[in-house]
Each structure stands twice: as C-alpha cells, then as structure tokens.
Amino acid sequence: MATEDKTVRTRHYQGQKLADYKLLVLDVDGTLIGKGAYPSPGVTEAIAAAKASGVSVVLGTGRATEACYHLLKHLNLDGLHILFDGAAVVEWPSNEIIFLQALPPRAAQRLIELSREHDLFLEIYAHDFYFIEKDGLLAQHQREKLQINPLVTDLMSLVNRVKMVKGQLLAVDAEQKQRADLITQEMSILCKMSWSLDPSNGIYFGNAISRYVSKGGALREIMDYLGLSASQVIAIGDSFNDAAVFEVAGTKIAMGHAPTTLKQMADWVAPAVEEEGVAAAIKKFIL
Secondary structure, eight states, X not given: OHXXXXXXXXXXXXXXXXXXXXXEEEOTBTTTBOSSSSOOHHHHXXXXXXXXXXXXXXXXXXXXXXXXXXXXXXXXXXXXXXXXXXXXXXXETXXXXXXXXXXOHHHHHHHHHHHHHTTOEEEEEOSSOEEESOOSHHHHHHHHHHTOOOEEOOGGGGTTTSOOOEEEEEEOSHHHHHHHHHHHHHHTTTSEEEEEEETTTTEEEEEEEOTTOOHHHHHHHHHHHHTOOGGGEEEEEOSGGGHHHHTTOSEEEEOTTSOHHHHHHXXXXXXOGGXXXXXXXXXXXXX
C-alpha cells in the first residue's frame, strides 16, 4: 500500500486543500455498516465531523428508500441520496422523488419466473414498499438488517400494477450464486444486473434495475444539480456496483475487503468495514 499512499499524498495533500471537498458519497452495506443495522459509534462521529466541516454526505446504495430511513435519521443526512443502485434520487427528509426509473414490467416478470425456476429468494422494491413471496430465515435476516417489514404476496400479481424499481436476488452460498449467475446471463438482455457481497454475512445480492441507470449516472445528476466538479467529490465503496461511482468521483476510496478490480480504481484503500474504514478515510481526507 506504500505506492498508493504516496500517490494520494501527491495528488491531494500537495495539489488540493482538504477543504475543497463538498460531497462525500457513501455506499451502505460493507462500507457504512458491517454487522447490524447501524454504523459504529466511530463512523457515526466521523460523519458528524465531516458534516460540521461543510461536506454534504450522500448515501449511494443499492438499498431501497425505506431501507435507509433509519440511517438517514440516525446520521441526520438531509439532502439528496442515490438509492436503488442509481434508479432513484430522493431528497430527505421530504422523501420527494427527484428522479426515478422503474424496472420494465417484462424484465420484472421474467425475473420472478426465473427466481421460481431456480428456487432463489427474490425481493421486489417499489419506492416505499417491499415485497417478498416466501417468508423464512432470509426474510427475517432482511427485516433485522433493513429495519423494514415486507409484504408477503404473489410477486407476479405486481407486474403491470405496481411501479417496481428494483428486483433483488439473494444467494447465500456458492451453489446458489451459480444458479443466480444463470439468471444474470438471461436477464442481461432485459435489464442491468449488478452484484455485491456483504462481508458481514457472506450473502450475495443481485440488483436488477433499468439498464439505463447506475450509481455513477445518478451521481452526475446530483453534481449537476449542486453545481459541483469531480474534484469536489469523494466516494467510498466496497463492491462491484461502486465502480460506476468511482468513474465519476474525483477521489475514490476502496474498503480493505473490496475486490481487486475496485482497489485498482481507487486512490487509496481504507481499512475494512469492521475496522471503521469510513472513519479512517474521513479523518485522512476531510478532517
């Protein structure tokens, strides 16, 4: 890490004042939080200090709006946030939708069919509603992690009736991930699918969204809205779906447990989530 650290100091400590940062974009699962539903006290304190220094903090996550309510309240994160892997930009605390691109009904229908065929747990998200078809251990895990309760229903009944923003497949082991990869291959002609791994529990999450959106595209919209340049934006992430954000932000920080491809894109590699990597990054670059 010595070479990466030297590059960062040259670029940011000599060429740019730390106070130039105006926007901090944080992935949630595996970055902001590890085990449990809330960030650690150290991370919470560091985010409060970043805000006090004049930096706006934006969540950039695959999570649905409702699954972020407790985090937005806990961290007092007023402003715009990137949700559903970039399929929505929402203002908090008004909960006003600034931008939303729904998953095409044909894609949602086929995703439901394939999840049944391959016996995989599927969640369907609307802006403020969360649906599942089967209750059980995974559903209970998600209740505790997301702090929301799903509506258990026939998912096919939602097609052409509810504006579905995201479908999410869960795979709990390598065998399930292989089955999920088969679904990804077929769905690639109907929508965009991106995968992330939660290091706190080993569960793979596959987000199915409109092919025309990404976290990076949503970040560009926010930057245009706020009149910010890339050099004023710092982003922290840990998984494959954060690559699009790294392509936009002027400064990108990968978590210590992130895949090699993301680390190679990063200006600096922070400690892992359980070692409060977000706090370390904020102290190094912002405070």
